[in-house]
Amino acid sequence: MGFQQGLSGLNSASKFLDVVGNNVANANTVGYKGARAEFADVYANTLASTNVQVGIGGRTSAVAQQFAQGNITSTDNPLDIAIQGNGFFRMIDPAGSFSYARNGQFQLDREGYIVNNNQKLAGYAANSDGQLITGATPQAIQIQTSNIGAQATGGSALSDAGLTLGMNLDARKPIINRGTSTVSVTGARLANAAGTSPVNYTTRVTDSTGQFHTLDVRLTRAAPQTWTVETQLDGAGGFSQTATPLTFSTPGGQITSGGTQAVSYNLSSPAPAYGTTPMNFNLNFAGALEVAAAAEAPGTVTVNDTAALNTTVQISSSNLDPADPVTTPHTYSGSYLDGNGVSHTIDITLTKAATNTWVPTIDIDGAAFPIVPTPASIVFNTNGQMVAGSPIAITGAPGAVNFSVNLQGVTQQTGAFTAGTVQTRSTPPVVATDPSSYTHSTSATVYDSQGVGHTMTFYFAKVGVNAWEVQTSFDGATPVTQPGYVTFDAAGNMNGGTEFAYTSPIPSPSGAQTPLAFNTYFTGTTQFGNQFGVNELSQDGYADGNITGLSIGKDGIILGRYSNGQNRTIGQITLYNFANPQGLQPLGDNRWAESYASNQARLGTPGTSDFGTLQSGAVEDSNIDLTKELVDMITAQRSYQANAQTIKTQDQILQTLVNLR
Structure with missing residues (x-):
């Protein structure tokens, strides 16, 4: 009978109108996924021939969710998040149950959790250093509003910290031509005891081309209160003795002779095409003391570099032992950096020539630096004070290195000589x-x-x-x-x-x-x-700061912005997907629950595998095409009217049969 077919058609058309009406009603619902009514025909079971069987109507076979991408609309809320591509947010209700959503309209609750409709957003947390804890099960993301502590420059774990x-x-x-440079010699002593070695000073000087040369000055006790001064340049040619020894009046007394001595050394390598101006050096031992003592004080080496390229090597606050034998020189070493950044070593060796007299020699980079006049001597008085031999001048012709060595403050004290460390300065502050x-x-x-x-x-x-x-x-x-x-x-x-x-x-x-x-x-x-x-x-240093804002990257990483200009990772939003999203069970409030038909949720992070990316400050609109829905509504209306006409026609036929009596 036509009544059965017409009635089933009315039911199907009504269901179609219900689906279309629900889609239209949610056209402005963020994250809503439209539904589609699907229909099937109905046949009665029969043993008769199938070529004459007539169907008995239709039915609604399914209302299928359509998870097509919706349009992305920008908002003014940085916590609004749109998913571009596959995936769902996991939401955690107060009871700890999970649901899944595409609605990214989020805000912070009073405890700092990111929520939507009292459902908390799940993701990875980060530790206090901003490192994501990805090995743990994703939990509700909580934004910590505590201050970020201060960090000293160089205090980070980065390979280039600083x-x-x-x-x-x-x-x-x-x-730029400079004035005075200082080489500090610490823990060094000029010992004057029998059998000890000469005292060596090493530093570096530059010529007019900016090339470095190593200057060695060696002080050797020649006699009580007398030290010979030898110099060597660039480690070549051996040590050359200056003309006047460094002589002290008495242990602890002033220098009596040899306070300033000239030394000259010609460069062994050809001068550059643009020429070399001679450097004038003086070995200056003024103020040195030769004092008997149980220990010897540390000293300094100073290089005075004037506009005329005269350089002074200063050795001060060092001690020579009056009991030092003639055979044992003492060496002070320093270094000097030339204008081309080349490091050179200067060794100043003092060898005792007589009582209170030491003879200096100078080596630069292991080469002897001639001292003029030769030999130079450093003389101490009976009180150990230097009275002669400082400074020692070393003057060369064009293409030569000329310098002076100043042993200001060198003393002669009883005790073993101990060499010290050297720190250099090529120019003054x-x-x-x-x-x-x-x-x-x-x-x-x-x-x-x-x-x-x-x-x-x-x-x-x-x-x-x-x-x-x-x-x-x-x-x-x-x-x-x-x-x-x-x-x-x-x-x-x-x-x-x-x-x-x-x-x-x-x-x-x-x-x-x-x-x-x-x-x-x-x-x-x-x-x-x-x-x-x-x-x-x-x-990498910063002051402490409080959080001033948040930003969310397309990879789901949440960065906190702080008042000290720093950014720190607070967490990362995770996404979930299903083998059959259409099998998800609708829960309302734009949420779905996992079901047997959907299979288990699969965890991922935005932008990895087949998961989509996130867009902060935006939401995903409903994927409803309103024009299409209006057309479907007209179609459903016509279908309903047509099925009603089928019933009306069947009624008229029955009425005709009744009237035949």
Whole structure:
């Protein structure tokens, strides 16, 4: 009968209208996925021939979810998140049950959890260092609002922890000639006991081309209160004795002769095409003492480098033992960096020639440096004070290295000679208020362990064709006395001095950990014929700060922005997918539950495998095509009317049969 078919058609059309109406009602629902009514015909079971069987109507076989991508709309809420591609958010209800959603309209609750409709968003947490804990089961993400603690510069675990400064140093700038340089000799003594060795000093000096040479000065006790002075340059030719020994009046007395002695050494290598101006050196032992004592004091070596390229090697606060035999010289060693950044060693050896008289010799890079007049002697009085032989002048012709060695403060005391360590300076500290004492300068802020910022100023002085000296100042204090050097090849690329260790010279007034120590990297620094400019400046220290905002990357990583300019990972949003998303069970509130038909949820992170990416500050609109739904509504209406007409026609046929009686 036609009534059965018509009635089933009315039911199917009504269901179709229900689905279309629900889609239209949710056209503006964020994350909503439209449904589609699916129909099937109905046949009665029969044993009759199938070629004459007529169906008995239709039925709604399924209402299938359609998980096509919806449009992405930007919002003003940075916590709004849209999924671009496959995947669902996992939501955790107050009872701990899971559901899944595409609705990314999130906000923070009073405890800092990211929530939607009282459902908490799941993901990976991060530890206090900002490292994701990916090995754990994803939990509800909680945004910690506590402050981020301070970190001292150089305190991170990064391989390049510290300060990075990349720049261009102007190759067109002239070489700066400097005044006095100091080489500190610590823990060294000039012993004057019988059988001890000469005292050697080693430092480095530069010629007018900026090339380095090693100067060795050797003091040897020749007699009580008398020391011979020998010099050697670049380790060649052996030690040459100066004309006047260093003589003291008495142990503890002043120098009586040999206080200043000239030494000359001609360079063995040809002078550069642009010429070499002689360097004048004086060995200066003024103020040295020869005093009997149980221990010998440490000393310093000073190189005075004037505009005329006269350099003084200063040796002070060191002691020669009056009991030292003639046969045992003592050597002081230092180093010097030339204008091209080449390191040279200076050895100054003192050998006792007579009582209170020591003869110096000088070696530079292992080569002897002739002393004029020869021999030079350092003389002490009976009180151990140097009375002669300092400084010792070493003057050369064009192409020669000329210098002086100053043993200011050297004393003669009873006790064994002990060699010490040497620290060098090629130039004196720059004067911040005198731009002529440096070529370029720039500043950076660094932080101590309590987050207190300090200004670190870098001064760059061109000391050679391809060499620059680097001095630093901390909070406006006098620049540190131990400089660094950066050197370049002929193409202007750095080939030396890319990394320096730095220790602050003054305690922090905040009471933070002292001293502040970190590495400074000049990686990427060049020397081109262009104006000075800083291309990169970064450091890993910071003050403490409170959270000021959040940002979410396409990979789901949540970054906290802090008032100290730092960003730190707070967590990562995870996504889930299913073998059959259409098998998910709708729960309402734009959420679905896992079911047998959908299979188990599969965990992933945004942008990996087949998972989509995230877009922060946006939401995914409903995937409903309203125009299509209106057309489907008309179709459903016509279908309903047609099926009603089938019933009406069947009624008219029955009425005709009734009227036949």
